Amino acid sequence: MDNEQKTACSRCKNDMPMDTLKHAHDGVIKKECPEYIKIYKELREKITSFRLLPHEKIPSETELCRQYGVSRYTIQRALQLLVAEGLIIRQQGKASYVRELARFGGEEGEKQVLHLGCLNQPEILLTQFACRFARRVEEKTAGALHVEVHHSSELGDGSEEIMALSRGELDLFCGALDWLALLNPVYAVVSFPFLFRDIDHLMSFVRSAMVTDIRKRFVLEHGICVLAANWYRPSRVLLSRSPVFSPRDWQGLSIGIPNIPLFRDMWTYLGMTPEPVSFGERHSAFDARRIEATDVNWDIIISEQLYECVSFVTCMNHSFSRACVAMSERCFRSLRPDMQHAVKQAAEDVGSEYSQHLFSSFENEKKQMLAKGMHLISTNMGEARQLMTKFFYRESRKHCWPENLYRYIQSL
Structure with missing residues (x-):
């Protein structure tokens, strides 16, 4: 195109190929x-x-x-x-x-830095995979994009980072999907306790048209694009000082949980006393006798050495928490299409690797806990499931969730 003959319009001063556009500003004569x-x-x-x-x-x-x-x-x-x-x-x-992509990722030496907020400490598995995501983005874009990971709540707690993401002040966030419920409570549904039968049931809902529509509306209403939410985890477990076999055993116990309204309301409804505890503070909260129980993911128990504080792990298949990589829509739209694809692909690829790692190490972690002197209790908590059905309908009316949501999920 550089060798084509060009002309400049005397008014707009724009150079254009002569065979593309002829000017006569009494009316512009355009050639196809x-x-x-x-x-x-x-x-x-x-x-x-x-x-x-x-x-x-x-x-x-x-x-x-x-x-x-x-x-x-x-x-x-x-x-x-x-x-x-x-x-x-x-x-x-x-x-x-x-x-x-590496051959046209940007000019030599050109690099754009994106900032990713992560709540956990460096030794926590989720933080390690957030760093893997950062490296994968750099690889897929031949260094044109560099993701700086800010771990240990360096940029604020979960609510602060989510709000910054929504305002476009933070580029990326890697953490539990539950944090998005601060902006739209319907996101809490995917980790709602005693709602899904197993991980396959949850996956069928995540892939449904209803969830696709929720994610699209979330972009429009809150300016956050969920790049990948396939960071699945085994069901959360209840850690406690004393054994828990049924809801009667946890009545009145103080439970350390993230400061997420649904979590607080849920455990209160089930008869426990919620105590907001930040990531990385569970160990000290147990030591100070602030809490008697906590609800966590499997991989947290070993990495935070919680086996030093409690003796009992109750496996009740109650909540399949997921992590996600979310991005400011403003930041996402500022990238070229090839860069957008690279970032999304990196998030999905690493999410699959994260889930595979967690589920493959599941049995080994059980053995480690037993070796540490912990006692594993398995129970189906049928009584709690009945209570949670009533609680679900109460929350559904409170947050104006779709009327058929519960029946829709149970039919999958």
Whole structure:
């Protein structure tokens, strides 16, 4: 395009190809966009939207001539523009291929820094996988994007980081999906206690059209895009100083939980006394006798050495908490389509790796806990499930959830 003859309009001073636009400002006389420009734009859109993938072969000149009904010279001009932009590789006498993202991730040395908030300490598995996500983004974008991980609530507690994300003041957040319920209580449904039969039941709901619609509306209403919510975990467990076999055993016990309204209301409804405890403070809260129980994920028990504080682990298959990677929609939209794809793909890939790691290490962690002197109790908590059904309908009316939500979930 650099070799084309150009002219400049005396009013708007814009340089334009002479065969594209003629000016007569009593009325602008426009000539139809040249065919090679149309073809270039269409192929470019297919590449940047990943309908044509890296290493995929571009149709031959002959095929493109037949497809668009134009001359070989026109096709060659369109392809030359794609080569000049670094989107494809052309080899004389051979096929043309889409370049890897790494080859067109940005100019040499160019780097954009994104900031990711993470609530847990470095030794916690979720933080480690957040760092893996950061590395994966850098790999997929050939260093054009660098994700700086701020762990240990460096940028604030969960509510502060979620609000900053919604305002566009924070780029990324990696943490429990439950935190999104601060902006829209319907997000609490996916970790609602005693609602899902097992992890497969939860997955079927997450993949449903209803959840897809919830995520779309969340972008519009709160400016947060959930890049990946496939960071599944085994069911949470109840840790306690004394054994718990039924709801009667936990009546009046103080329980340390994150400062999430639904969690507080739920455990209060079940007869416990909630005590807000931040991440990393559970151990000290037990030592200070502030709490007698806590509700946690499996991987937290070993990493936070909670086996030093309590002796009993009650496995009641009650809450399948998920983590997620969420991004400020403003930040996401500021990225090129190829960068958007790379960030989403990195979040989904690492999410799958995170879940696989947790579920594969599940039995080994049980053995470690037994070796530490802990007692594992398994119970189905049928009485608690009945109570939670009533609590679900109460919360549903309170937050105006879809009327058929409970029946919809149970039918899956």
